Amino acid sequence: DIAAAVEAALQGDARLPLPLVKAGPLSGRHVIVTSGPTHEAIDPVRYIANRSSGKQGHAIAAAAAAAGARVTLVSGPVTLPDPKGCAVVRVESAREMFAAVNDALPADVFIGAAAVADWRVEAAAHKIKKEQGASAPAFSLVENPDILASVARASRRPRLVVGFAAETRDVIAHARQKLNRKGCDLIVANDVSEGSGVFGGDANEAHLVSSGGVESWPRMSKEAVAARLVGRIAEIIADSEAPE
């Protein structure tokens, strides 16, 4: 219902994007992007986090929107402004992110740029107290849902499923393993070891890993990585639809 969508947009409800088809290589496509860290509660005051700033994921969402796509950005806790032209769903935990991604399907492209916690803690309802003389408490860890693998194996699988691999060593080898294990089409791999300055920084040195091989890109801004990735995605989708 176009009238309702226009009214919603005028009232600032970003979750109902205008059904207007924008020009661009991803025009008419729905792209889901996850971004940022997840926070996994240990108790009401403590949580496990990670050093993802969301800069790369948010830049990809902005680039996909600029390329004409309808973009749903599912973002963990970040201090970044919402990118222009994207419907933004804010979440805290991996389970919330998983639910938001499933709600946003179907899509043509899924790009999992968030640093999703592999594990969560069996959270305590009350603040864990430090008891005098007692030993440190043990945390029971529980595996979180694997959002990337789940999307890649979904009955409503997007045409293109893109994962990220943040590694501190053997970057490309780990990325190839991840590609196979998760069942996705592309992995953007990068070195986040100390001194790389990637986590929280403004630049990235990425390798695009597919079953066909590896493209190693020079160090560039996260915006430039985003534009290049979105350009490659648009090419792959166009190629897959080209007549024989």
Next chain:
Amino acid sequence: DIAAAVEAALQGDARLPLPLVKAGPLSGRHVIVTSGPTHEAIDPVRYIANRSSGKQGHAIAAAAAAAGARVTLVSGPVTLPDPKGCAVVRVESAREMFAAVNDALPADVFIGAAAVADWRVEAAAHKIKKEQGASAPAFSLVENPDILASVARASRRPRLVVGFAAETRDVIAHARQKLNRKGCDLIVANDVSEGSGVFGGDANEAHLVSSGGVESWPRMSKEAVAARLVGRIAEIIADSEAPE
């Protein structure tokens, strides 16, 4: 060296505060305030954090500076601007905070408003990998230094040592226990249970617990709590110096 300090201040080096004595009830006093959360690394990308925003601690530092004190603010990772007129030392972990507080001693007053992690993880040098089929990793927790208890028992003990107790139940009972266990003079206790809105929020409902009793303050802004606490501290110090 006044000339060097003036020059440093003009060059914006906040760690060398002007040795000018400001007017106010805490004029000529050195106050150390800790604020914010600490981040304890699990591996190069993951860490344990807590929901402290630093708003209360930063407001106390600002109030103490406004009362004429020379203030050293030791702050964990926060997104707040540095309060005016304070020397700010930024740290990440509890151990870094402990070292920065010891470096800042001696002082007339110590106010431990930071939410210091009780435990840290024996951090891994490389990112912990999720292995296919393997069970979740166990984290070995190690107790962090107890900054409040250490300052309260230091040979250079400040005249007044003030702790905070963020509790989710039995707020005052827990605060009294903490007062005795840590050896401090005052505990500012508050309820941070879900729904209280204290963590990250702008208001606080505080109880000032001393060996003499409990003052329960009405709900007020964190700035108002800060001003009231600093006023009480100035009174206690003045009383302790009054001739018999």
